[in-house]
Amino acid sequence: MEANATNASKQTTxxxxxxxxxxxxxxxxxxxxxxxxxxxxxxxxxxEKASITYDPAVVNRDRMEETIKKLGYxxxxxxxxxxxxxxxxxxxxxxxxxxxNKLPGxxxxxxxxxxxxxxxxxxxxxxxxxxxxxxxxxxGYKATTKQDSxxxxxxxxxxxxxxxMNLLIAGLLxxxxxxxxxxxxxxxxxIYVPDLFMNPWMQLILATPVQFYIGKQFYVGAYKALRNGxxxxxxxxxxxxxxxxxxxxxxxxxxxLAGASAHHGPALYYETSAVLITLVIMGKLFESLAxxxxxxxxxxxMGLQAKTALVVRDGxxxxxxxxxxxxxxxxxxxxxDKIPVDGQVLEGTSSVDESMLTGxxxxxxxxxxxxxxxxxxxxxxxxxxxxxKVGKETALAQIxxxxxxxxxxxxxxxxxxxxxxxxxxxxxxxxxxxxFLVWYFFVTPGDFAxxxxxxxxxLVIACPCALGLATPTSIMAGSGRAAEIGILFKGxxxxxxxxxxxxxxxxxxxxxxxxxxxxxDVLTEANEEEFLRLVGAAEKNSEHPLAEAIVTGxxxxxxALPGTEVFEAIPGYGIKAVVEGKELLVGTRRLMxxxxxxxxxxxxxxxxxxxxxxxxMLVAIDGRYAGIVAVADTIKETSQAAVSRLKDMGIQVIMIxxxxxxxxxxxxxxxxxxxxxxxxxxxxxAEEVKKLQAQGKKVAMVGDGINDAPALATADVxxxxxxxxxxAMEAADVTLMRGDLSSIPDAIYMSRKTMGNIKQNxxxxxxxxxxxxxxxxxxxxxxxxxxxxxALSSVSVVLNALRLQRVKVRQSA
Numbered sequence: 012m013e014a015n016a017t018n019a020s021k022q023t024t025x026x027x028x029x030x031x032x033x034x035x036x037x038x039x040x041x042x043x044x045x046x047x048x049x050x051x052x053x054x055x056x057x058x059e060k061a062s063i064t065y066d067p068a069v070v071n072r073d074r075m076e077e078t079i080k081k082l083g084y085x086x087x088x089x090x091x092x093x094x095x096x097x098x099x100x101x102x103x104x105x106x107x108x109x110x111x112n113k114l115p116g117x118x119x120x121x122x123x124x125x126x127x128x129x130x131x132x133x134x135x136x137x138x139x140x141x142x143x144x145x146x147x148x149x150x151g152y153k154a155t156t157k158q159d160s161x162x163x164x165x166x167x168x169x170x171x172x173x174x175x176m177n178l179l180i181a182g183l184l185x186x187x188x189x190x191x192x193x194x195x196x197x198x199x200x201x202i203y204v205p206d207l208f209m210n211p212w213m214q215l216i217l218a219t220p221v222q223f224y225i226g227k228q229f230y231v232g233a234y235k236a237l238r239n240g241x242x243x244x245x246x247x248x249x250x251x252x253x254x255x256x257x258x259x260x261x262x263x264x265x266x267x268l269a270g271a272s273a274h275h276g277p278a279l280y281y282e283t284s285a286v287l288i289t290l291v292i293m294g295k296l297f298e299s300l301a302x303x304x305x306x307x308x309x310x311x312x313m314g315l316q317a318k319t320a321l322v323v324r325d326g327x328x329x330x331x332x333x334x335x336x337x338x339x340x341x342x343x344x345x346x347x348d349k350i351p352v353d354g355q356v357l358e359g360t361s362s363v364d365e366s367m368l369t370g371x372x373x374x375x376x377x378x379x380x381x382x383x384x385x386x387x388x389x390x391x392x393x394x395x396x397x398x399x400k401v402g403k404e405t406a407l408a409q410i411x412x413x414x415x416x417x418x419x420x421x422x423x424x425x426x427x428x429x430x431x432x433x434x435x436x437x438x439x440x441x442x443x444x445x446x447f448l449v450w451y452f453f454v455t456p457g458d459f460a461x462x463x464x465x466x467x468x469x470l471v472i473a474c475p476c477a478l479g480l481a482t483p484t485s486i487m488a489g490s491g492r493a494a495e496i497g498i499l500f501k502g503x504x505x506x507x508x509x510x511x512x513x514x515x516x517x518x519x520x521x522x523x524x525x526x527x528x529x530x531x532d533v534l535t536e537a538n539e540e541e542f543l544r545l546v547g548a549a550e551k552n553s554e555h556p557l558a559e560a561i562v563t564g565x566x567x568x569x570x571a572l573p574g575t576e577v578f579e580a581i582p583g584y585g586i587k588a589v590v591e592g593k594e595l596l597v598g599t600r601r602l603m604x605x606x607x608x609x610x611x612x613x614x615x616x617x618x619x620x621x622x623x624x625x626x627x628m629l630v631a632i633d634g635r636y637a638g639i640v641a642v643a644d645t646i647k648e649t650s651q652a653a654v655s656r657l658k659d660m661g662i663q664v665i666m667i668x669x670x671x672x673x674x675x676x677x678x679x680x681x682x683x684x685x686x687x688x689x690x691x692x693x694x695x696x697a698e699e700v701k702k703l704q705a706q707g708k709k710v711a712m713v714g715d716g717i718n719d720a721p722a723l724a725t726a727d728v729x730x731x732x733x734x735x736x737x738x739a740m741e742a743a744d745v746t747l748m749r750g751d752l753s754s755i756p757d758a759i760y761m762s763r764k765t766m767g768n769i770k771q772n773x774x775x776x777x778x779x780x781x782x783x784x785x786x787x788x789x790x791x792x793x794x795x796x797x798x799x800x801x802a803l804s805s806v807s808v809v810l811n812a813l814r815l816q817r818v819k820v821r822q823s824a
Contacts, residue, residue: 020050023072023116023137025061027054028085042082046070072118072134088118091140093129095122096170097152099232099295100244101428101479102436106236110150114138125483125809129154130416151235174296181225181289184217188282192795211263211279218281222256226288242436244474248291250440251470252284254463255794259284278460287471287798294802298480298809312411312494315386320351336401344383344394352385353400361392413499413746417490422503424769425482431777439473439784446788454790464794468787472797473780477804481772484812489765492816497749498758505744509728509762511709515657515755516688516700516722518714519668519675522732523682523752524644526715528557530564531625531645534616535638542638544570546630549588549595552578557626558586560642581605585628596631603629603636610636624677650682653752658683660756663708667691667699667722696722713747713755730755757820764818772808779804 027039036054039061043052048069054061063075076086098104104124111120111129116137122129131143140156147154191208207213223230229252232245259279266277320333323341333351336342341357344350350363362374365387374390377383383396385405402408443466450462486503493500500506520526535542547565550558552575565572577589584605585598596606600617603610608631617639620627625643629636657664665686668675675689688699696712700722703710712719712726723729723743731743732750747754783800786792792800 020064021067021115022062022064023075024134025063025072025075025079026087026089026134027059027061027079028087039079039082039084042078043075046075046078049075088132089135091131091133091143091156093131093143093147093154093156095127095129095147095152095154097232098124098127099228100124100474100476102236102241102243103152103232104479106239106241106243107147107150107152110146110239111143114142114146117143123483124479125487150239151232171296171299174292174299177225178289178292178296181221181285181292184221185282185285185289188214188217188285192282192286211259211266211277214279214281215260215263218256218259218285221285221288222252225292226252226284229288229291242440244436244476246436247439247470247474248287250443251467251794252287255280255284255287255467258460258463280460280464283464283467283794286795287467290795290798290802294476294805297802297806298476312407312414315349315407317349317351317386321345321348334402336398338398338401340398340401342396342398344389344396346389346391346393348389350383350385350387350389350394350396352398353405354383354385354396354398356381356383356394356396358395359393361394362390364388364390410494410499410748413501414490414494417486417500417502417506422482422486422507422769424507424766424773425486425503428478428482428773428776431478435473435478435780439470442473442784442788443467443469450790461790465788465790467794468792468797469784471794471801472783472787472792474801476801477776477779477808478773480805480808480812481776482769484809485765485768485772485815488812488815489761489768492818493758493761496754496757496761496820497747498754498761499746499748500758500762501744501746505728506762506765508709509711509745509759510766512662512711512728512759514663514665514703514708515711515713516665516667516696516703516726517684517752518696518712518719519666519678520644521715522713523650523666523678523684524646526644528560528626528642528644530561530640531643532620532627532639532641534613534641535630537637540568540570542630543568543640544572545590545593545595545632546597546640547572548575548590549578549586549597551575552588553580553586555580557628557642561628561640564642594633597628597640600629603631606631606634608634608636612636613639621673622677624674624681626674644678646678646681647751649751649753653756654683656753656756657759660759662759665703667696694721697725700725711755711759713752730758760820761818765815768812768815772811775811776804776808 040052040054043049043054043061043063046065048066049063050066051064052061053063061079065075079086095107098107101124104122107129108120108122111117111122111131114133116134117131118134119132120129121131129147133143144154187208191204191214226249229245229248232243233249236243236246259281262277262279317333319330320336320340321328321330321343322336323329323343328343336352342351342354346361356377356379358379360376360378363377363383364374365384377394382399383394384407385400386407400406403412446469447462447466450465451457451459455461482503486506490500490503490506493506500509517523533539533543543565547562547570550561551572553559562572573591575588575590576592577587579587581587581598581602583599584602585596587606588595588597596602596608600610600614608629610629610631613629613636617627617629620639620641623643625641627639627641630638630640654664663686664684665688666675666679666684667688668678669691672687672689675687679685679687691699696714696719700710700712704727709727711728711730712722713730713732714723715732719731723731728745729743730745730747732747732752732754745758747758779800783792783797787797
């Protein structure tokens with residue numbers, strides 16, 4: 012039995028992750044070897060690779076990867092992005108996608124017709140980039156890696172120039188033919204048409220270059236498609252125009268052989284083929300120009316990058332391209348300059364405009380020790396920074412990467428369009444043949460020209476270009492616009508999923524609140540400044556976040572703090588310190604009781620502060636109660652308005668926190684949240700998400716992306732609140748770069764608008780074809796009108812998608 016398996020066996024290599032020692036390798040090897048259908052498994056710990064011989068009839072790569080995952084390890088897939096050339100419609104994209112997915116070692120290939128790109132996940136042990144390029148070439152197209160295509164120049168610009176030149180030539184040659192066609196109608200007899208334009212030989216001379224030089228691309232595309240057992244838009248155009256051209260050529264030769272008695276000759280259809288090709292070229296030009304506009308978000312993000320940097324090397328100041336800056340380099344940033352890379356301020360003070368990243372219009376003050384982000388603008392002071400992240404590691408580069416991946420991905424709704432466009436062309440050809448036969452034998456018996464005209468109109472009106480563009484153009488425009496307002500969707504599927512959300516769980520700390528405690532209340536009967544001076548001196552030695560908040564609040568009041576003679580932190584109680592000979596106690600009720608300080612008179616006040624969401628601390632000086640200081644994690648200014656907007660959108664808002672219920676309810680009341688889940692541990696947050704999902708809710712979890720990772724991953728949509736430095740949070744599906752809650756309703760609004768736009772496009776594209784084919788079949792559509800309508804449909808779909816780039820958000824914020 013093993014021999015048989017070996018005869019039919021295949022070999023694959025998997026790149027492994029998560030191994031820490033040779034025992035891990037042995038464990039994976041044993042686990043794979045036990046699988047039915049695996050002939051031999053060898054795991055190399057040093058290379059972190061598993062070489063497996065297996066019977067594909069019994070087991071596949073997915074099951075092997077699943078086994079490795081169950082053993083507690085992972086597999087790494089390599090990824091390559093291609094720029095594609097030669098696609099003419101959605102059927103081309105579908106064919107390339109199918110071809111790449113059939114290659115051994117390719118786990119997932121996604122082709123985006125609108126962006127003319129392919130994103131492929133693969134195992135280098137089974138397939139190479141060259142193999143994939145060869146496969147695409149075999150299918151009749153060209154694939155270049157993003158790096159190659161960048162050095163070769165922008166192929167879309169070349170394509171636009173080619174379309175412009177072809178349109179000019181085709182237009183000049185088709186105009187006389189169109190003129191002659193107008194002369195055929197009785198109601199246009201008043202229009203003068205030169206006799207030369209009516210001559211069949213002259214019409215042949217004008218139409219031939221359009222048919223075979225300008226129209227060559229359709230013949231080539233049709234041949235490649237048919238050779239690979241499929242059909243696309245090129246097949247329809249080539250069939251329709253060839254039928255008109257060659258029938259006209261037959262009539263021309265027949266007229267000549269009959270003695271060419273009539274000066275004008277018979278009714279010919281050269282203008283049908285020439286004008287059709289001209290209109291299709293025009294449509295392709297407009298489509299290409301419009302598609303270029305959908306990727307403007309990426310171009311504008313790239314335009315934010317600084318081009319050069321002033322660095323200090325070997326004691327000299329050098330201006331170098333930003334790509335050459337290394338981690339650790341000292342970079343000087345003059346007032347008014349863009350900060351070239353992410354870094355930390357070593358010297359200098361300034362204010363920095365971070366609006367491109369955070370949306371905050373007010374500049375942020377920067378001093379030594381603070382972090383700065385590349386592409387933000389230094390306003391008024393000289394800064395000396397040390398580069399911490401350069402190149403692809405910078406926040407802006409991460410943002411660009413996320414947007415590119417989102418624009419290149421597919422939304423689930425697109426699968427419907429892909430399936431339809433894959434089978435559409437053969438069906439249309441069949442309908443055209445049936446229509447021809449019906450007209451030739453029944454409607455106008457024996458009238459070949461009339462029947463042919465109806466078949467041509469059907470072939471042309473039914474091109475599925477608009478269908479293929481409907482979803483990807485909207486995804487590109489929607490995700491691009493979202494990025495401009497600080498919302499990064501990690502993929503088309505997340506952009507689609509977000510519009511379904513009907514329940515949102517908000518983490519309290521750092522999401523609803525600022526996540527940074529502030530000194531809010533000082534209650535004392537003594538001199539307040541003297542009281543704060545002593546408290547600040549006592550607390551400045553503590554590392555507790557609440558102590559830091561107290562000290563910062565006191566220093567902001569310009570109160571100088573004396574030295575501390577004795578300091579002791581008492582965990583769970585507070586602190587004990589000696590300042591200028593006075594003994595201070597700062598902490599809880601239990602601390603006062605522990606040191607027998609009578610502070611009961613302050614307990615009611617303390618409880619009232621706690622009910623308002625504040626953490627209150629009692630202060631005793633030399634054994635006597637002296638006052639209260641209260642600290643609170645204050646809510647963000649935009650939280651209340653954002654919660655109100657979410658409620659208006661019909662979404663249930665829930666706040667979750669590890670804090671006590673009294674504090675949690677106080678915070679929730681301030682922002683208008685009715686449902687509170689308090690005293691929930693980080694690991695329990697994911698369970699709360701599952702409970703809501705069990706009720707049939709589509710749940711979005713919003714958190715800071717660190718201790719909320721399990722809940723973010725469990726939710727239908729995970730949203731990470733954070734600034735650009737946290738943009739690559741792996742657990743979240745959506746990253747909200749601006750650190751306020753207004754981005755949540757904005758994200759849902761953008762998702763709803765994008766999905767609405769996609770549905771409009773699909774309705775238009777499908778409705779257009781569904782209505783157009785029967786209208787053409789019953790003879791109410793001339794071929795050249797069908798050609799113009801087909802071109803218009805593609806352009807209108809792209810222009811409708813571009814409306815998303817002008818969407819206004821934050822109406823009520």
